[in-house]
Amino acid sequence: MRWRALVLALVLLRLGLQALLWLLLGLGPGLGLPPRGPLGLALQRLRGPGAGPGAAGSGRGACGRAHWAAGLRRGRTDEYERRYSGAFPAALRARMRDRARGMFVFGYDNYMAHAFPQDELNPIHCRGRGPDRRDPSNLNINDVLGNYSLTLVDALDTLAIMGNSSEFRKAVRLVIDTVSFDKDSTVQVFEATIRVLGSLLSAHRIITDARQPFGDMTVKGYDNELLHMARDLAVRLLPAFENTRTGIPYPRVNLKTGVPPDSNNETCTAGAGSLLVEFGILSRLLGDSTFEWVARRAVKALWDLRSNDTGLLGNVVNIQTGHWVGRQSGLGAGLDSFYEYLLKAYILFGEEEDLRMFNAAYRSIQSYLRRGREACNEGEGDPPLYVNVNMFSGQLMNTWIDSLQAFFPGLQVLIGDVEDAICLHAFYYAIWRRYGALPERFNWQLQAPDVLFYPLRPELVESTYLLYQATKNPFYLHVGMDILQSLEQHTRVKCGYATLHHVINKSKEDRMESFFLSETCKYLYLLFDEENPVHQSGTRYMFTTEGHVVSVDEPLRESPWKDISPEPRSHELRAPNSSSNCNRVPDERRYTLPLKSVYMRQIDQMVGLI
Ligand code: DMJ
Numbered sequence: 136m137r138w139r140a141l142v143l144a145l146v147l148l149r150l151g152l153q154a155l156l157w158l159l160l161g162l163g164p165g166l167g168l169p170p171r172g173p174l175g176l177a178l179q180r181l182r183g184p185g186a187g188p189g190a191a192g193s194g195r196g197a198c199g200r201a202h203w204a205a206g207l208r209r210g211r212t213d214e215y216e217r218r219y220s221g222a223f224p225a226a227l228r229a230r231m232r233d234r235a236r237g238m239f240v241f242g243y244d245n246y247m248a249h250a251f252p253q254d255e256l257n258p259i260h261c262r263g264r265g266p267d268r269r270d271p272s273n274l275n276i277n278d279v280l281g282n283y284s285l286t287l288v289d290a291l292d293t294l295a296i297m298g299n300s301s302e303f304r305k306a307v308r309l310v311i312d313t314v315s316f317d318k319d320s321t322v323q324v325f326e327a328t329i330r331v332l333g334s335l336l337s338a339h340r341i342i343t344d345a346r347q348p349f350g351d352m353t354v355k356g357y358d359n360e361l362l363h364m365a366r367d368l369a370v371r372l373l374p375a376f377e378n379t380r381t382g383i384p385y386p387r388v389n390l391k392t393g394v395p396p397d398s399n400n401e402t403c404t405a406g407a408g409s410l411l412v413e414f415g416i417l418s419r420l421l422g423d424s425t426f427e428w429v430a431r432r433a434v435k436a437l438w439d440l441r442s443n444d445t446g447l448l449g450n451v452v453n454i455q456t457g458h459w460v461g462r463q464s465g466l467g468a469g470l471d472s473f474y475e476y477l478l479k480a481y482i483l484f485g486e487e488e489d490l491r492m493f494n495a496a497y498r499s500i501q502s503y504l505r506r507g508r509e510a511c512n513e514g515e516g517d518p519p520l521y522v523n524v525n526m527f528s529g530q531l532m533n534t535w536i537d538s539l540q541a542f543f544p545g546l547q548v549l550i551g552d553v554e555d556a557i558c559l560h561a562f563y564y565a566i567w568r569r570y571g572a573l574p575e576r577f578n579w580q581l582q583a584p585d586v587l588f589y590p591l592r593p594e595l596v597e598s599t600y601l602l603y604q605a606t607k608n609p610f611y612l613h614v615g616m617d618i619l620q621s622l623e624q625h626t627r628v629k630c631g632y633a634t635l636h637h638v639i640n641k642s643k644e645d646r647m648e649s650f651f652l653s654e655t656c657k658y659l660y661l662l663f664d665e666e667n668p669v670h671q672s673g674t675r676y677m678f679t680t681e682g683h684v685v686s687v688d689e690p691l692r693e694s695p696w697k698d699i700s701p702e703p704r705s706h707e708l709r710a711p712n713s714s715s716n717c718n719r720v721p722d723e724r725r726y727t728l729p730l731k732s733v734y735m736r737q738i739d740q741m742v743g744l745i
Contacts, residue, residue, distance in 0.1 A: 175295045184524040223609040231616055232663035236297055238622065238632070239656035242647060243294075245630040246286045252313055254285035258631030259645040266320055278323035279330070279648075281390060289649035291331045291338040292684050293657045295349045296669060304354050307338060311360045321389040324375045325406035327368065329472075330649055333413045335365040336420070337683035344686070348668035360602040362420060369417055369426050376429040382436040383407045383454040386428070400455050404448050408437045409472035411480045411489075412679050416691060419484070423698040434480075437473070438492055446499035447526040448473070465523035466504065467537035472680040474500070475546055482549070482677055483685065485692045497550070503529040511558035518558050520579060534580035538563075538573035541594035550612050553605050560598050564614055568594055570638040571621035589635040591626060591647065593654030593682060600658040604670070615662040622655075654682035 168501040243255070250256040253263030266280045267273040279285065288310055339361040341352050375384035375395035385394045386402040410430040418427035440457055441448045450469030451461030461469065477493035480486065503524055508516035521540065523532045541563040547556035566577050573595055574584030596618050603611035625641050626632045632651055634644040661667055669676050675687040685691075 161196075162163050190449075212642045217438070221611040226666070227616075228612065228663050231612070231619060232660060234619060234623075235656060235660040235663060237449065238292060238619070239290075239297065239652055239660065240655065241627075242631045242652050243290055246290075246647070246652075249630055251287055251309075251339060252284045254280035254282065255649060256286060256631050257635075257645040258633045258647045259628050259643065261630035264646070269335050271321065274323075277321060278387070279326045281316075281320040281322040281327060281331070283316060283320075283331065284310070285330060286647075286649040286652060288314060289653040289681065291334050292341060293652055293660075293682075295338070295341045295352050296657060296684060297660060298350050298353055300350045303338075303352055304563050307342065307354050307357075307361065309717055310335075310338075311364070316364070316365070316371055318393070320396055321387050323387050324372050324384055325386075325407065325409060327372060328410050328413050329679060330653070332365050332368050332372075332417070333679045333681050333683040334653065335361045335368070335678070336413060336416050337685055339365065340685060346672070346674065348672035348674060365417055366421060369414065373425070373429065376433070379454045381440075381452075381454055381457045382429075382432040383452060383457075384410075384433055385454060387482055400453050401451055401460050402459070403451050403469040404437055405450075405470050405472045407452070407454070408434050409476045409680060411476050411482060412685075415480060415484055416685065419691050419694060422695045424694070427694075434473075434477070434492075441499075441528050444531050445503050445526060446495055447503055447529070448496075449526045459526065463523050463532050464526040465536075466500065466505065466521050466543045467523075467540035467541070471539050471542055475542065475680055478549060479677060479679070483687055483691055484694070493550075498697065511554045518562065520562060521559065522579075522678075535576045535578045535585045537576045537586075537590055538589070539594055541573060541592075542597055544598040548598075548601040548605045553602070556598070556602060556605075560595075562577045563595050563598070567618065567621070569693050571641075572635050572638045574638045584638060587637045587639065588644070589638050590644075591622070591632055591634060591651040591655055591656055593650055596655055596658045596662070597678075597682070600662040603662055612662065615659060619659055652679060657682050713738050 166256060223306050228533045242258075245261070246256040246259065249261040250263030255260075255264040257264050262277075264280065265282050267276045271277060287306060291306055291310070293302065294306055339359065342354050342361070342585065343359075344352075345352065355727045368390075372388055375386075375388045376382070378394070379385060383402060384407050385400075386406055387398060388394050391468045411427070411434055414426040414430035418424050436457070437448060437452065440452065440459070444466075447464040448470065449459035449462045449464060452459055464470065466474070474493065474496055477496060479490050480491060481489035487625075500521065504521045505519055506517070506522050507519035508514045511519055520536070521543065522534075522536070524530055525532050541560075544556035544560040544563075547553070547559070563573065567573055570584070570589075572589035573592065575588050576584065576586035596615065599611050599614045599618065602608075603615070622632065626635060626643070628643065629648045634646045634648070636642045636644045636648055663667060664670075668674075669684060676684050677687050678684055
């Protein structure tokens with residue numbers, strides 16, 4: 136009898152949950168798990184209840200693929216064209232550009248008024264925030280906040296890109312006069328590199344650029360101070376690269392005393408392997424190979440530890456033994472910028488080896504991480520998605536993707552795989568429309584967030600901007616407008632923009648991370664500012680992983696030293712071949728595509744706009 140009662144209780148629980156989900160989220164029958172294709176992605180069910188352009192009355196989402204087809208048969212093509220293929224009115228674009236600038240100014244001015252010289256602004260209580268000295272284990276804060284006016288430093292080149300020369304000069308002067316790295320702060324090498332070192336280098340290049348494309352950004356009496364500061368910081372980070380048997384750096388250093396005695400021997404791949412752009416620029420500007428050499432050695436060491444079978448890397452590695460502690464391979468947290476910097480280092484420095492590594496990594500990603508149909512815009516099966524797999528076997532490890540992965544379509548634009556970029560971007564945008572933000576983790580099987588916060592991250596708007604540059608399709612301006620409006624609606628508070636603690640109930644946390652000003656606002660602004668010198672000056676620009684602009688030109692391609700490549704890695708540190716159940720053979724799928732027009736119909740199917 137007891138088991139019958141148990142079964143009955145389970146059935147009732149399931150029905151209750153189902154009814155609840157139906158009421159709350161409109162997920163419909165099947166406990167929110169719709170009938171699936173081979174991967175169960177069921178993208179057609181992602182929809183924003185009433186949010187964003189064109190959603191009203193669509194009824195989409197409760198219906199499957201058959202419904203789309205019916206919609207298309209009813210001649211909806213005209214509707215796509217009417218809505219998105221026409222021009223985005225110039226006046227509206229200008230208005231959106233000004234709103235993006237206003238968003239930056241509101242955050243920046245409030246930081247300067249209430250927080251400077253501290254690292255970050257607490258936008259709800261209008262206060263500053265520095266490192267958490269009482270709790271050194273609070274890595275969420277202490278990895279990033281070094282007691283060096285982080286937000287001001289990180290925002291420098293956004294001021295220049297927005298053409299605000301007076302504030303740019305003032306800010307540079309303030310950084311030179313007040314910021315010091317001689318601090319008893321233990322920070323993450325990666326965060327200090329991308330947010331601080333990268334920004335100093337970018338601002339230095341803007342100041343010393345003979346062409347001055349952003350208006351007159353020269354600073355009276357400037358004597359390369361920002362470059363000297365960058366060197367000072369990098370030298371303080373160098374101990375991370377010492378006493379490591381693999382050459383992979385320690386994750387953290389104390390800026391005064393070096394690697395802490397109790398330091399962790401484990402690091403994430405992105406943290407250790409995404410230092411090459413900033414360290415390489417510094418080396419080439421100074422004519423001192425040290426910085427590039429250590430960063431390159433770390434990349435090579437990680438690369439040599441990839442799986443023999445899949446070519447994939449894991450997300451956490453022991454820097455002394457070279458053993459993978461985290462065997463998850465994906466495009467999000469722990470790995471994202473590792474891939475990004477293989478390609479960006481090549482774009483900047485022109486070293487063929489970086490491109491070779493990137494191409495091989497991209498092939499492995501396509502073979503093992505990409506699920507769904509072959510082409511984005513045609514064929515049977517679910518639209519493509521990149522999942523998390525075991526690096527040795529290529530087998531699925533979980534059913535979530537994270538919001539950091541939304542940068543990947545932007546990277547795909549850089550290599551010309553625009554078609555695939557369109558699909559992945561549309562998937563993330565579908566999630567954004569549903570919540571007015573991106574949850575940190577989204578479970579594609581349950582179609583619900585696994586981790587609910589949104590700390591004002593830039594990745595989706597970054598990809599939106601790059602896709603707009605590649606396609607010039609006004610659809611991406613609509614996406615940008617939608618993102619901007621939801622940021623205003625859900626995150627603006629008394630003194631700035633606040634992290635969303637919970638993307639569903641929109642409760643907030645009192646924190647505005649520095650990348651909101653350095654990336655989110657910058658990419659939004661650039662999306663709407665067609666005339667910006669970044670697009671019009673004839674110089675080719677690239678963005679670092681923290682959104683800092685660097686011009687791609689000859690001086691950075693000339694290394695004053697002969698051979699920058701570190702010694703090949705010793706064989707014993709190669710990843711053990713533990714892939715016994717690997718049954719996937721890398722295919723020869725074409726992975727780069729020429730620039731094509733945007734597949735509006737496909738996008739509409741995925742995003743549910745009409
Ligand atoms: C930024 O600091 C950088 O974009 C980094 O590469 C990843 N995470 C944050 C923003 O989300």
